[in-house]
Amino acid sequence: xxxxxxxxxxxxxxxxxxxxxxxxxxxxxxxxxxxxxxxxxxxxxxxxxxxxxxxxxxxxxxxxxxxxxxxxxxxxxxxxxxxxxxxxxxxxxxxxxxxxxxxxxxxxxxxxxxxxxxxxxxxxxxxxxxxxxxxxxxxxxxxxxxxxxxxxxxxxxxxxxxxxxxxxxxxxxxxxxxxxxxxxxxxxxxxxxxxxxxxxxxxxxxxxxxxxxxxxxxxxxxxxxxxxxxxxxxxxxxxxxxxxxxxxxxxxxxxxxxxxxxxxxxxxxxxxxxxxxxxxxxxxxxxxxxxxxxxxxxxxxxxxxxxxxxxxxxxxxxxxxxxxxxxxxxxxxxxxxxxxxxxxxxxxxxxxxxxxxxxxxxxxxxxxxxxx
Amino acid sequence: xxxxxxxxxxxxxxxxxxxxxxxxxxxxxxxxxxxxxxxxxxxxxxxxxxxxxxxxxxxxxxxxxxxxxxxxxxxxxxxxxxxxxxxxxxxxxxxxxxxxxxxxxxxxxxxxxxxxxxxxxxxxxxxxxxxxxxxxxxxxxxxxxxxxxxxxxxxxxxxxxxxxxxxxxxxxxxxxxxxxxxxxxxxxxxxxxxxxxxxxxxxxxxxxxxxxxxxxxxxxxxxxxxxxxxxxxxxxxxxxxxxxxxxxxxxxxxxxxxxxxxxxxxxxxxxxxxxxxxxxxxxxxxxxxxxxxxxxxxxxxxxxxxxxxxxxxxxxxxxxxxxxxxxxxxxxxxxxxxxxxxxxxxxxxxxxxxxxxxxxxxxxxxxxxxxxxxxxxxxxxxxxxxx
Numbered sequence: 001x002x003x004x005x006x007x008x009x010x011x012x013x014x015x016x017x018x019x020x021x022x023x024x025x026x027x028x029x030x031x032x033x034x035x036x037x038x039x040x041x042x043x044x045x046x047x048x049x050x051x052x053x054x055x056x057x058x059x060x061x062x063x064x065x066x067x068x069x070x071x072x073x074x075x076x077x078x079x080x081x082x083x084x085x086x087x088x089x090x091x092x093x094x095x096x097x098x099x100x101x102x103x104x105x106x107x108x109x110x111x112x113x114x115x116x117x118x119x120x121x122x123x124x125x126x127x128x129x130x131x132x133x134x135x136x137x138x139x140x141x142x143x144x145x146x147x148x149x150x151x152x153x154x155x156x157x158x159x160x161x162x163x164x165x166x167x168x169x170x171x172x173x174x175x176x177x178x179x180x181x182x183x184x185x186x187x188x189x190x191x192x193x194x195x196x197x198x199x200x201x202x203x204x205x206x207x208x209x210x211x212x213x214x215x216x217x218x219x220x221x222x223x224x225x226x227x228x229x230x231x232x233x234x235x236x237x238x239x240x241x242x243x244x245x246x247x248x249x250x251x252x253x254x255x256x257x258x259x260x261x262x263x264x265x266x267x268x269x270x271x272x273x274x275x276x277x278x279x280x281x282x283x284x285x286x287x288x289x290x291x292x293x294x295x296x297x298x299x300x301x302x303x304x305x306x307x308x309x310x311x312x313x314x315x316x317x318x319x320x321x322x323x324x325x326x327x328x329x330x331x332x333x334x335x336x337x338x339x340x341x342x343x344x345x346x347x348x349x350x351x352x353x354x355x356x357x358x359x360x361x362x363x364x365x366x367x368x369x370x371x372x
Numbered sequence: 373x374x375x376x377x378x379x380x381x382x383x384x385x386x387x388x389x390x391x392x393x394x395x396x397x398x399x400x401x402x403x404x405x406x407x408x409x410x411x412x413x414x415x416x417x418x419x420x421x422x423x424x425x426x427x428x429x430x431x432x433x434x435x436x437x438x439x440x441x442x443x444x445x446x447x448x449x450x451x452x453x454x455x456x457x458x459x460x461x462x463x464x465x466x467x468x469x470x471x472x473x474x475x476x477x478x479x480x481x482x483x484x485x486x487x488x489x490x491x492x493x494x495x496x497x498x499x500x501x502x503x504x505x506x507x508x509x510x511x512x513x514x515x516x517x518x519x520x521x522x523x524x525x526x527x528x529x530x531x532x533x534x535x536x537x538x539x540x541x542x543x544x545x546x547x548x549x550x551x552x553x554x555x556x557x558x559x560x561x562x563x564x565x566x567x568x569x570x571x572x573x574x575x576x577x578x579x580x581x582x583x584x585x586x587x588x589x590x591x592x593x594x595x596x597x598x599x600x601x602x603x604x605x606x607x608x609x610x611x612x613x614x615x616x617x618x619x620x621x622x623x624x625x626x627x628x629x630x631x632x633x634x635x636x637x638x639x640x641x642x643x644x645x646x647x648x649x650x651x652x653x654x655x656x657x658x659x660x661x662x663x664x665x666x667x668x669x670x671x672x673x674x675x676x677x678x679x680x681x682x683x684x685x686x687x688x689x690x691x692x693x694x695x696x697x698x699x700x701x702x703x704x705x706x707x708x709x710x711x712x713x714x715x716x717x718x719x720x721x722x723x724x725x726x727x728x729x730x731x732x733x734x735x736x737x738x739x740x741x742x743x744x745x746x747x748x749x750x751x752x753x754x755x756x757x758x759x
Binding site for chain 1: 374375395420421426427428429430431432433434437438440441445446447448449450451452453454455456462465466468469470472473474475495496498499501502503610611612613614615616629630633744745746748
């Protein structure tokens, strides 16, 4: 079977509002940077997979606005209306099929151009739940309550995730929100929806990222130590009111599949760095458990042993939906190629990127990367 | 060399203007159940599910996740695509790549749309660039009218010739139990006298808005051979995009650059040099009567400017040399998220010999296309012989 490598990556800085850039300009910038970094010409790229959402772009067929800037004129592009890590999965499939040697993967979102509460409200069933005015924050708050009750966690425990994330963000030049916050600062920040505080929820954010995938042959011509995608897993859960939202069954299952493909038996020992796509602080704790990294994530963080988990700071430092999963792959790749900068985990060889979509993470993606 | 991939089963709903008897979720279940029954499969046999839908039409975000029970997605890998009119073929092509890659052995592709519960033309207006185009855009019809007049000017095609394509579609639809608009007595005169929407496009020149869903099951070679008596093998897939702005492709029907690029790539891949002779049947995404004639030319079924003559000669009738849209096509049935995948399902039915009264006898090579957004194109070629 063929193998797929990541040949390069780029991301924009993330900001509350990139008012001077339309979506296509935003994407043009990040694709241009990727081409410059890799030295690959657009002429060589025949395949593109993009991720965006019509509801956020306020545009039917949101992918159409960026077709030209991803170089898709007369070429093969497809848009997933899902988390960006799903675009990477399809890109991997395209190369493994043998029909393409290179595939460009791009995700973009400008949350600033819409009302996130109204937009995420469109995820709820139109007959019973939507009229209640639910949104992503309300569902996440119910999930946080349930999860904390089950694990016996105090508000201070969850706030630790935020403290760690924003401290990591100080080392990440692309991060939007960062700082030395204390647990007291986090709990003193305004409530979004009880029990979630502002510093425990991803801020509204604009940005984009891009990756270039290539066949093994192409990768070998690039570098002596290619970073290969050695495991992928995706799984869909039941609708949020048809399951216990404190369970992370879909993520456990996605991780199981990805680990099996990558030959990983003891994730806690074999994985050097993990990038988790948690839009809320409690989701990071749930993911650490579900990925099999530690049975008691709060202890791990409290004891300062969680530096390898989301060293970029993650979505709490500002990554919009749709983009956040693919940024995790960018960060995981840079950790393995040694380009992560101030938040580099020394000697990292195996990395995990995680992405999620839907209400309370109904669809989950896990990707395993390994440097040769 | 990619793994060989075949279509082993299809299922469609009864398509209609308003399926008031079902929710979107129940509509999906209707198609999925029929597809599973078609190959005597259960959900356990499906490794992954890919979905296609234009959620802005009904004002949704992740409708497939709300409706997950309808397609048996619990604990399965899944992803949804959204590419406009092409979304059904985008989904089919993704199913092909996922199976060819070896990641999954069986993939179910689903397309669905319930236009009666939304407002499609409002959503289509937001396809335009918010600064340059949106203020002068009004749904799909004006767009097609501009294309049709340019095409008439370039090719000399007449309104009567276009009307013949509209008549053919609605008459063929009478042979298709799933079709929405079935009009056995429709005449060219009826089309010409129907309400003018935007010159030269009249009501009967246009596709309808439908509620409907379709499911198509793809499998790798060993499973395909075991599960289907006569699988429809994927011989080629190709996608080509146009530029974003309407003004950058002024002669879009006369010069369908994306259709030419995608079809030539697919023909080359499938070893087809004379499509009119070597294809046995085509299911094309014809959106409007004029577009069908322009697509004949750009698919290479006839020379440039000869699209009108081809329909005059009856070449594309069900009894002709190269039947086009025996199902009744998009002009008879158009649940947008499903429409292009219905083309693939109908092409597969022809190869599998399951097309019933609309069967083209002995069909061995079939073409399906998707068309959408700003004139971009997907092309899929299916064959009875292993490619």
